[in-house]
Amino acid sequence: MKFYVTIQKTFKNGFYIDYFFKNLIFFFYRKIIFNNFFYFIDKYLAENFFYSINAIFKYLKTFSNILKNISYLEIIKFLLLLNLQIILLVIL
Secondary structure: OHHHHHHHHHHHOHHHHHHHHHHHHHHHHHHHHOOOHHHHHHHHHHHHHHHHHHHHHHHHHHHHHHHHHOOHHHHHHHHHHHHHHHHHHHHO
8 A cells, every 4th residue: 555655646746756766776676686685796706707807818819819910020129119118117
């Protein structure tokens, strides 16, 4: 009965629409998410972990493709520039 009265108030007065949806969201939160809270955290952490591994392998694949396409002389130039930058960072 209380839920029916709340719905009537919601439709009679536009200011109660936010109140209605807030109660609806909290109802679903208490019934669905709160009971499975640790499951959702574990699922999020597992998805985040596998996404990170996937991103690392994508970067490694891109880096290996770049290394395959450049010549030996370009690799030496790149390493010299990299060493020069590291030395400048250490000195400054």
